[in-house]
Amino acid sequence: MDQVAEAAGVSRATVSRVINGAPSVDAKIREIVQRAIADTGYVPNVAARSLVTRKSNSVALVISEPDRPYDTSFLNRVFTDPYFGRVTAGATGALRPHDIHLVIIPTDSTDHHHVIRYLRQGHVDGVLLISSHEADPLPRQLHELGIPAVISARPASPLAASFVDVDQRLGARLAAEHLLGRGCRRLATISGPLDIPSGSDRLDGFRSYLAGRGIPDVPAVEGDFTRHGGEECARRLLTAHPDIDGLFVASDLMAEGALRAVQDLGRRVPDDLAVVGFDDSSAALDCRPLLTTIRQPVEEMAAEMAEVLMAHIAAPGRLPRSVTFQPTLVVRESA
Amino acid sequence: MDQVAEAAGVSRATVSRVINGAPSVDAKIREIVQRAIADTGYVPNVAARSLVTRKSNSVALVISEPDRPYDTSFLNRVFTDPYFGRVTAGATGALRPHDIHLVIIPTDSTDHHHVIRYLRQGHVDGVLLISSHEADPLPRQLHELGIPAVISARPASPLAASFVDVDQRLGARLAAEHLLGRGCRRLATISGPLDIPSGSDRLDGFRSYLAGRGIPDVPAVEGDFTRHGGEECARRLLTAHPDIDGLFVASDLMAEGALRAVQDLGRRVPDDLAVVGFDDSSAALDCRPLLTTIRQPVEEMAAEMAEVLMAHIAAPGRLPRSVTFQPTLVVRESA
DNA sequence: TTTCTGCCTGAGAGCGCTTTCTCGGCGGGC
DNA sequence: GCCCGCCGAGAAAGCGCTCTCAGGCAGAAA
The missing domain is CATH 3.40.50.2300 (Response regulator)
Structure with a gap:
């Protein structure tokens, strides 16, 4: 920095002002300094700067x-x-x-x-x-x-x-509404881990909306937000409740796994069983059939x-x- | 730091030595200083340290x-x-x-x-x-x-x-050997972008090994390392060469897409057409059937x-x- | 006891930058 | 024409830490 100052014929303070865009520098001097910076190939030292500004950027x-x-x-x-x-x-x-x-x-x-x-x-x-x-x-x-x-x-x-x-409960409600709108009546859900709010909120939101529409006691199994977990949960769910026709899965990754299990078990999606995910991540497009889902603008x-x-x-x-x-x-x- | 030094009744230099684990500090003094650090809740300032050590960690x-x-x-x-x-x-x-x-x-x-x-x-x-x-x-x-x-x-x-x-050519060769070993004779490949070495090396490795085994002119299409690209390439490849029975795909992601296309086109994997990927990423386990692949220990x-x-x-x-x-x-x- | 050797510790000089304070110089108002 | 005020630039004081250098003290050797 001293070199730049010397090359430009100004003080270090002025060089600093130019670098930091202080308005109180004469245009001509500013230009001279900038040329000097370019000529010397000067690069400020961030450590020294952070030391005084107390910012690390x-x-x-x-x-x-x-x-x-x-x-x-x-x-x-x-x-x-x-x-x-x-x-x-x-x-x-x-x-x-x-x-x-x-x-x-x-x-x-x-x-x-x-x-x-x-x-x-x-x-x-x-x-x-x-x-x-x-x-x-x-x-x-x-x-x-x-x-x-x-x-x-x-x-x-x-x-x-x-x-x-994101409004988790609203998301769950949108899924419920959509499934209901398609004519599904025997609904179930694969939730996220219940000790994390996004897991429990989506479950609550789903169940309480359906309860309000006269559908109580919706079956649920607790998943872990992984593909593999979703597959397993779907299998358990379908074994315990073979007649469900609508499934809300609390994440797309789990839904991808669930979709696989559901189809392995001989159900056609969406004809026999409709599936709605949550997230709208890239996983939703990797599924077959393509996953209907609740978009979260992550x-x-x-x-x-x-x-x-x-x-x-x-x-x-x-x-x-x-x-x-x-x-x-x-x-x-x-x- | 001055506070710590004062609390411990030593100089700043000694505090610095304790913090940086210099061996030349008396055990008793070290302990006193450490207690002082804990008492004062002192946390070193990294900017000041980097300024002198010229290290940012x-x-x-x-x-x-x-x-x-x-x-x-x-x-x-x-x-x-x-x-x-x-x-x-x-x-x-x-x-x-x-x-x-x-x-x-x-x-x-x-x-x-x-x-x-x-x-x-x-x-x-x-x-x-x-x-x-x-x-x-x-x-x-x-x-x-x-x-x-x-x-x-x-x-x-x-x-x-x-x-x-990673030895790209060897990887391609392993894939070729395996396909050959299964009895495949009409081989093809979906390569990566040819302007990146890992793309062209895998293609070269595959082709030159097969050429050495008496199989020249292996069909290839250039992919882009995406799932969607793989799907498209497989479709083109099977249209142009409906009789291929072995396919090497230069990434698992592309292989996942390719697998989908291949099956959509009515081929059974691996019976009609065997597929080998590259990477052994998590995508290999998301495929059905599970993907045989060349593992790269990324x-x-x-x-x-x-x-x-x-x-x-x-x-x-x-x-x-x-x-x-x-x-x-x-x-x-x-x- | 004296001197020498080592091991620890303290003092102080920076590291490279920002920023305040101060001062010089120039323009405008009376 | 003089004085006041403002703008622009320089001097210098740190920011908090490391590290060299020198000095002090203890133990060992003479």
Whole structure:
């Protein structure tokens, strides 16, 4: 920087002003400095800059799965799951115009203190927290440490923190309405894990809407949001209730597995049994028949998380803010 | 840090030594300092540390796809592709024990200068470069800038840079051998894009091995490594050559699509037509029948890239090093 | 006891940048 | 024509840490 200053015949302070676009620099001088920067091939040192600005221009995407052991297969599942992929894509896209980069940090509960330490050290300016598990202490911890954060779902216990979510119950209701509209009457569902809100909310939403329409006691089995799990659940469900004609599966990945099991068991989809998924991930298009599903705009939601986070970083005192997206029904072939 | 020093009754230098695990500190003093650190809740400032050590303790995973426009669908494809997911998982797992974090940076050619600037600013200590495209200038640029980097494949033009690759031709040969061994004689292949080495090498390897076994002129169509592309290619291939009985598809994702097309066209797999994929990604298990494929140990390869990179960072002068992994045949149901 | 050898610790000089404070110079108003 | 005010640039003080260098103290050797 000194070299640039000397080459341009100005002080270091002026070079700094030019680099940071301060308006109070004479146009001629600005140009001279810029030429000097180009000539010398000068590149600012970010560490020195962060030291004084206390900004790192990067944020962490923390994927917290408290009860999964941190091992190769955990990493593999996380990075191969289309849901996390969509989140990453949405966040990256929203952050890039602001020249902010993403550090991706998967973590389990034994690992939380590492993550906390990392975040407190100032590596990042804020956190996008993907935490679905009800009992996950991370959201509260971050909040108490005053680390700017936006959570990917409504926190289980009330917390004055910003979050972005989709209206889970509405999504389940849309699925129920659609199945009912097709004439299905013997409905069932494969839910997500019930200890995570998106799992239990979709189940509740589905059941309580149907109860209101005079259909109580809808059979349900608890799945795990994996393809394989969906296959297994469908098999169990059809064995216990061979006559069901409409199935709501709480994720597309599970629906893909379920579809396979259903067809293996000799049912035609949608004629014998109509199936509705949830997410509208790429998995919905990998199914045969193509999956009718409840669309969750994951990329947009992640982008919104990023926007809210940047606002928090820019104005640390600002009040928490929550945004709820509306799910929509996407009709394809399976229902 | 001054507070800690005062609380412990030592100098800042000693606190620094304790934090960095210098061996030359008296055990009693070390303990006092550690207690003081705990009491004051002191957390080191990484920016200040990097400023002097010139280390950031993070590395970039740059995913370079020169001819894809940088847009939402590009991001989506990258982050949803199981191959990149496996790379990320492998690298993350290898880096974590060393407390090094990953910054993921997808980029197209219009964006290269941003990435270069980012890397030069010292945000990261090194680069894991996923670059398959033959004409990609990024590997050479990084090399010329002296930024420590490890490339995910043998560079198209000779470059004194470290890389990790799988023996592509051997993989193709294993597929050919297996198909031949099953009794297939009318073989064909769906290749990857021919302007990327992994695409052309697999095709060459397949054809030249078969040519050596007296089977010249094996039909091939050029795919694009997507599920949909595979479906389309298979359809074209079977239309032009209805009698083929063995098919090598250069990626599992494409094979999944191809399998679907083949079955739609009324062929039984593997009885009428045997299919071998490449990768052994999760897609291989999503197929029906389960996909016989050539396993590429992507996670291990990414981990190796990380190890080599860390070695380069630790000893900047060290000579480039290349590691080639052996692919293996995984027999399932499709061939 | 004295001197020498080592091992620890403390003092202090940066690392490269931002930012406040200050001052010089120029233009406009009276 | 003089003074005031404002704009633009420079000087210098850190930001929080590491690390070299030198000094002090203890133990061993003479």
